[in-house]
Ligand SMILES: O=C(O)C1=C[C@@H](OP(=O)(O)O)[C@@H](O)[C@H](O)C1
């Protein structure tokens with residue numbers, strides 16, 4: 536399905552933020568790893584969270600769901616022996632479950648998105664798991680991947696953090712269940728470091744003890760621990776909401792997004808600070824972000840690694856700023872659903888934006904007068920490219936046609952419904 540995004544001058548209204556993808560995947564996982572019955576209130580409903588639901592069910596968890604909650608009876612440290620798991624296009628789900636698969640005899644992760652997840656690297660996690668005695672077949676570090684586990688060893692474990700924090704998170708979920716205590720050392724720079732704070736928060740809520748160095752570069756994990764069954768409530772999602780807030784920032788707007796906790800550990804809450812730095816009139820109180828946009832934005836310089844999944848939305852806002860913006864320390868955007876530097880900037884250029892790339896930087900020469908538009912956009916299987924190009928399309932002179940925009944459902948299936956409710960001119964076409 537394709538999406539036509541037409542010029543839209545004004546946005547107005549209130550929406551409740553979608554539920555956090557990162558917390559939903561984590562709560563589903565720790566509930567599955569517990570032996571009792573846990574309840575997750577307001578879980579996210581999207582392709583990625585559905586992938587985790589499907590896989591933990593395949594591994595032996597029992598799930599019952601209604602409109603507001605999901606009740607899960609876990610399999611503890613004894614996942615059911617399954618031949619295959621299909622994680623769809625969900626990177627975090629794949630990496631977390633590759634570690635948990637080390638407790639099973641033999642599982643193959645199939646390759647259903649050869650043009651997206653199928654291209655992403657997992658070698659750093661593969662090497663760490665191999666050092667723990669797990670046998671792994673893979674295609675040069677990529678899917679399909681077969682894990683032959685059984686009894687992985689703890690002890691001293693090293694993992695690179697240069698490409699993704701998800702490898703480290705995966706090991707933090709697995710090691711408490713091992714016979715031995717573990718010491719995990721992170722090699723190189725740790726990318727998306729703030730996300731590790733979310734992993735540790737969830738592990739603590741699940742009754743797991745981990746001693747983490749303050750820089751998150753080393754961890755002591757006692758073995759023989761048991762995940763406890765608990766009740767969890769999922770908070771609102773900043774990465775998805777960042778696109779809505781950016782849309783409000785580039786238009787004349789009066790938009791409120793509720794359910795966005797001020798003191799969240801999601802790094803992408805920085806969208807609020809970045810828009811403020813860009814002089815966008817907004818307030819953030821009582822979990823509600825209220826944007827009163829006037830379409831005028833100042834350029835900004837920002838270390839994007841602090842808010843990985845909001846950078847594309849920030850760049851979309853910077854496209855209309857009065858000067859040059861720079862987003863640095865963002866190289867790991869190249870290893871996502873697509874190359875979120877080269878591929879994304881190519882699509883922005885089609886719409887008329889003036890952007891430049893470096894290996895780990897995005898530079899945006901803003902055009903406050905708006906863009907020409909009138910282009911056909913390749914979504915590259917990437918929900919965040921789709922959301923960001925939609926923001927840009929609102930302020931183009933001619934409509935944008937975003938091909939295969941249904942991939943927005945990876946994280947935010949109701950994105951276009953929310954924008955449309957706020958007054959955006961968006962229309963699905965076959
Ligand atoms: O742990 C997680 O749930 C995630 C970690 C981040 O990935 P990287 O650590 O690869 O940057 C983020 O971009 C992704 O959407 C979700």
Ligand SMILES: C=C(OP(=O)(O)O)C(=O)O
Nearest residue numbers: 624625626627628844871
């Ligand atoms: C990169 C993302 O997810 P994942 O790595 O889990 O596929 C994302 O949600 O933007």
